[in-house]
Amino acid sequence: MREAGLSLREIAHRVNRNVSTVLRCWSKWSEEGVQHRRRGSGRPRRTTDREERRLRLLATRDRFSTTRSIANDWMRAQNEEEIDQDMINELDGNNRQQCVVIDQQRSSFRPIRAGVPQGSILGPLLYSIYTSTFAKYLKFTNCHFYAADTQIYYSFFPTNVERACEEMNNDIERLHTIATKHSLCLNPTKTDLILFGPKRYRMDLTLPMPFGTLPIYEENGKIVSQSVAIARYVAKKVGLTGDNNWEDLEIDAMVDTINDLRIKLSGIYEEKNEKRKQDLKTTHLTETIPFYLERLNNIAEKNGGFLVAGKCFVLDMASLIKLTYFDIKGLAEPIRLLLKYGQIEFEDIRISKEDWPEQKPSKPFGQLPIYQENDKLAWQSTAICRYVAKKVKLAGSNDWEDLEIDAVVDTYRDLNHKVGEYNRETNSERKQQLKESLLNETIPFYLKRLDNIAKENNGYLALKKLTWADIYFYALLERFAQVYPQIFVEYINLARVRKNVHIILQKCI
Numbered sequence: 001m002r003e004a005g006l007s008l009r010e011i012a013h014r015v016n017r018n019v020s021t022v023l024r025c026w027s028k029w030s031e032e033g034v035q036h037r038r039r040g041s042g043r044p045r046r047t048t049d050r051e052e053r054r055l056r057l058l059a060t061r062d063r064f065s066t067t068r069s070i071a072n073d074w075m076r077a078q079n080e081e082e083i084d085q086d087m088i089n090e091l092d093g094n095n096r097q098q099c100v101v102i103d104q105q106r107s108s109f110r111p112i113r114a115g116v117p118q119g120s121i122l123g124p125l126l127y128s129i130y131t132s133t134f135a136k137y138l139k140f141t142n143c144h145f146y147a148a149d150t151q152i153y154y155s156f157f158p159t160n161v162e163r164a165c166e167e168m169n170n171d172i173e174r175l176h177t178i179a180t181k182h183s184l185c186l187n188p189t190k191t192d193l194i195l196f197g198p199k200r201y202r203m204d205l206t207l208p209m210p211f212g213t214l215p216i217y218e219e220n221g222k223i224v225s226q227s228v229a230i231a232r233y234v235a236k237k238v239g240l241t242g243d244n245n246w247e248d249l250e251i252d253a254m255v256d257t258i259n260d261l262r263i264k265l266s267g268i269y270e271e272k273n274e275k276r277k278q279d280l281k282t283t284h285l286t287e288t289i290p291f292y293l294e295r296l297n298n299i300a301e302k303n304g305g306f307l308v309a310g311k312c313f314v315l316d317m318a319s320l321i322k323l324t325y326f327d328i329k330g331l332a333e334p335i336r337l338l339l340k341y342g343q344i345e346f347e348d349i350r351i352s353k354e355d356w357p358e359q360k361p362s363k364p365f366g367q368l369p370i371y372q373e374n375d376k377l378a379w380q381s382t383a384i385c386r387y388v389a390k391k392v393k394l395a396g397s398n399d400w401e402d403l404e405i406d407a408v409v410d411t412y413r414d415l416n417h418k419v420g421e422y423n424r425e426t427n428s429e430r431k432q433q434l435k436e437s438l439l440n441e442t443i444p445f446y447l448k449r450l451d452n453i454a455k456e457n458n459g460y461l462a463l464k465k466l467t468w469a470d471i472y473f474y475a476l477l478e479r480f481a482q483v484y485p486q487i488f489v490e491y492i493n494l495a496r497v498r499k500n501v502h503i504i505l506q507k508c509i
């Protein structure tokens, strides 16, 4: 590098050593033509200093030369000289072989036709030569080169995250192209993304999280968000699910009820106005919390200290099914459509607004829909959908597939909840503020990502085929499209989901 005109300081920076070390090496090199490598624990060095110097010359003459071409040059240059044939073979790669051992079983040996021999000077040398040109391919990012590490870095504000990702990906793509061209591999398992910055900025970022929220769960490189869906998936792994579909429904209903309470209470933390915050707190302490806890406590008492009974319930195909809700589509519509899709008969009970106050106290958590099957009763619309989906074969065929469906449904529920907040708001000034942030931020944020998912899944929301996630999406669309009528103009893949479900349902109803 000194010969190439780099200053001692620049070299020290590149090789991550201090200037005096570089100076010492350079003086030794200039005076004696040698440089010492620290004794390693690997294979003994097979080349002399002289040979290494010649190799270096061969490698630097053509920056993109391959191991094989260097070996050929080497042999040509040696000509009449006596050469260590072993070393040539090793460089040439002809005689290198490898086998694989798994569980004490050894495969036969196969020749290695590519790659730098382990322990040869060529490894680090070629690595440095090839990567030293990387900087010129980077358009948007900057880079640091250390001995065996290449870092590319980029500075941005959270508001520019999308552009930042795009530009970083652009550069990584470029590096990938040039690396592949020279038979180098950008190894994802050895590549890390590190984010530096103040916590308040980092929390705003949506980098590796599909919908910008934590927690995310990763298994074998696949990532999903949605805490409840993840908990359900992990519960299956550790054997904490029901023994049959009805027991699963009971567990799901309980979890969703606790989640309803959590969402109601979380309003306190989101409320900025101090007076309204206090009012909310009072309502929750005197009404919401006692309402839920009293009912949860009764259930736990009935179930001997557990929230779900866990009694076995054998499903009967001739079950008498009743679905109770108001006389609107609302949260019951996905359940109705799923039952209709499966051609399952049910009694569609619709309660009028006038009759509701009288009926409310008799319902488990004072809300609808309620689903009954013979003498069993369940609540929580999504839990019921999941249960019915299993009956009508619109669930996944393994735990991971179920997790993917659940995650999409829960994400759509998150969005619907935000739309619901707007619908429920009575103060006109705040309603307007909510509307603006819904239209300009929240809805495009979710829809863009859902649209991408629909694109990847060929016009469905999961598993590239019809699942209950699509019917759920379709059934709740109407209330959503009222707030955001342009949805299907802007998001063509979601329009495909609607069309696909529509066509399928037309055939069943």
Ligand SMILES: N[C@@H](CCC(=O)N[C@@H](CS)C(=O)NCC(=O)O)C(=O)O
Pocket: 256, 260, 330, 331, 360, 366, 367, 368, 369, 379, 380, 381, 382
């Ligand atoms: N998480 C519950 C929410 C149920 C819910 O909010 N139901 C509303 C109708 S959409 C209700 O019963 N409102 C009447 C009331 O609370 O008095 C579910 O999905 O079933």
